Amino acid sequence: MSTKASRFSARLMLAPAVILLLAWMLVPLTMTLIFSFQRFLPLRGGFQGWVGFENYIRFVNSSAFWPAVQTTIIIVGGVLLITVILGILLAILLDQPIWGQGVVRIMVIAPFFVMPTVTGLVWKNMFMDPNNGLLAYLWRFFGGDPVVWLSDVPVFSIILIVSWQWLPFATLILLTAIQSLDSDQIEAAEMDGAGTLSRFWHIILPHLSRAITIVILIQTIFLLAIFAKIFVTTQGSFGTRTLTYLIFQRVLESQNVGLGSAGGIYAVILANIFALFLMRIVGKNLDR
């Protein structure tokens, strides 16, 4: 549908977006890459010589690195497990005819729109506080000793908070996917004698597989970058320091830019591994 004239103006219209994003990606990333090979301490005079891969080795060998990796994996994995499983069940439930479906839907989706700092603080103080939190009342009501959530089970607490925020996302996407399932297919399976459970396993779950993959990939990319909730709850203490938070601390708190940049490059590589899978799925979708 294109002629030469319209092709030219089209390129012209695309240019600003491409140039801006290219600059946004290349300039800082190149700088990070350069810093990562330097000893760079802004508070002690800045540049102090080239060090090759030393920062990369030091970052991995530091006592904080492996715990941070472990924490990251546990948090991301835990949140994925909870949100995907509960998301599937919730999506199936919300797909059933119920009274007040719209209202329930809105209630379920709402947490996603809550500011991350609000999420963190409301949970930390009003629910998980060992003296005045609502969960402490609940424990006392049943005669238990209140849990000091954020220091006794800090990683679990973070998982809980993050899951609360991301469950709506998984539910909403899986619900959209379920609603696109052809009811003829379910009816055909019913005619073929499939019970509720086997309909779930053989029809619904396979139909959802693509949406589940997308949920997992997108959430992974966002969860790897979780920052604000940790910032306002534990500040990375009690073993809740994720890779992202560790890098943040190296760069802005201890002002070891070289070391932090090496960590940043690790984070970029890690995110790109997941991004690659996501882009392959999205790309296939473009061809249709």
Next chain:
Amino acid sequence: MARAVTSQRKAINTAVAWTIGLAIFFPILWTFLTSFKTEAQAIADPPVWFFFDWTLDNYRVVQERSNYTRFLWNSIYIAGGSTLLGMIIAIPAAWSMAFVPSNQTKNILLWMLSTKMLPAVGVLYPIYLIFIQLGLLDSRFGLTIVIMLINLPIMVWMLYTYFKEIPGEILEAARMDGAGLREEILFVLTPMAIPGIASTVLLNIILAWNEAFWTLNLTASRAAPLTAFIASYSSPEGLFYAKLSAASTMAIAPILILGWFSQKQLVRGLTFGAVK
């Protein structure tokens, strides 16, 4: 998948769904209720539910104490500005890729997506440095630009998927009818694209409003939006639950309302059109 179900089944489903729905919604509801309590009632044991002396004091105190309106104004400035600026850049780009595709279009789209995947922490220091050099640290303008850039890929993608749904034949018909490029965009494309543009704007405002990495790291006091304002409550002094609740309610209320309007578009925007 809507199918006939016995009303007994429906009643059970309804009960379960409402229970779960209320449980998930509860923290928000509780925050809302607490914002109208006195600080003593806010931490009362046992908790008070609806029967307390409703008061607007907390809202008044929050306003006075922390200059709430300045943070609110910053949030509006940044969310609105980044959206407006982003749309000015994204609409032509998405138009061009949707209606005059080349064999590079797919690659460009995927590449744009990949910039969204860049972990912010990986480029934190360079941006920080650039901001210091340019005097943009703690400025609304600088933050607006950064937030526009991180959301630009989502905007382009969303608009692209909407534009793709406008049949090319209609634009060709306009061309046959004597419309030049300007008239084509003005009289045909834009009116047809308005629903998609509106959804994109809505989602982008939500994302920008809630952004909490750059807003926390690139602002101090002048340009800080509501995310940073709320974060300042993380080191509590004395009784403050009710005030925290009031501040939180004010920060999330506008976005909750926008969010409810844009549920459907959210799916498309956040999955880059892969799930509709």
Next chain:
Amino acid sequence: MGEIVLEQVTKSFGDVTVIPPLDLTIEDGEFTVFVGPSGCGKSTLLRLIAGLEDVTSGAIRIDGRESSTIPPAKRGLAMVFQSYALYPHMTVRKNIAFPLRMSKMSKAEQDKRVEQAASVLNLTDYLDRRPGQLSGGQRQRVAIGRAIVREPAAFLFDEPLSNLDAALRVGMRLEISELHNRLKTTMIYVTHDQVEAMTMADKIVVLRSGHIEQVGSPLELYRNPRNLFVAGFIGSPKMNLIEGAEAARHNARTIGIRPEHITVSAEEGQWSGLVGVAEHLGSDTFFHVHDTGLAETITVRADGEVSFKHGDRIYLTPRTEFMHRFDEQGLRLP
């Protein structure tokens, strides 16, 4: 005026040549139909004329003016699209007036022309509705209305009836033909349906893989197909094409005989066979006959009252004066 001349026009998409060099003249006032199977390049050809695609080389002259580099808006042509391509956000009135508005015509003149077109097309009652509230046939008429108000040099139709159901299609076919009779404007009409081509055209252009296979009036093509492709494409049901010994008896590689040019008898005839499927249309009956000793199943047309059943023995005699003979290259033998 609306004479359109294509000279050595070619079109390639990258390495793929869709239209090899092609020459064609469409006379002023003529109703020309481009027909061919899907992928034959007929729509591409129309879009080249419209200016929606650039020609790779060659010239397109509209009323003598070389137009291949002029943008579509300036060629003075109007087009009716397969999907109708109505503007969903405008009322019928605004849809029809759109080309006039683009040409900066005065409001009064716009209204006059829209009213006129609407009354011709029976759309007066629907002028303030949106396309979404109209039926398929009405949308089609709006698309035509939008084309006629600007009084173009020629109308281009791109498979305009393919989204309509069968009954409406017949009605719209008549309406378009009547429109042509009244306006006497050049029309170029693209279709894959040879019935539309036969019933509407002054001149049919049969295309295959971007090549023109034959140009001629409907009856010329029906009576004297230049080659096997045209013979098989024009006519419904299709011409029986017979190879082998029977063809050799007539000194040809292939012989062709149309179903309506075979006489049917219960007693005697040149070929005998068993009735397979019998399609009773009321006015006519078509028999598909097997086991005639020929390799091919033979289709014959008989009167609607002839009532052979499945499995009946039947005798067929081709009317040799209507027989077509083709050589090894598939070209017609005199």
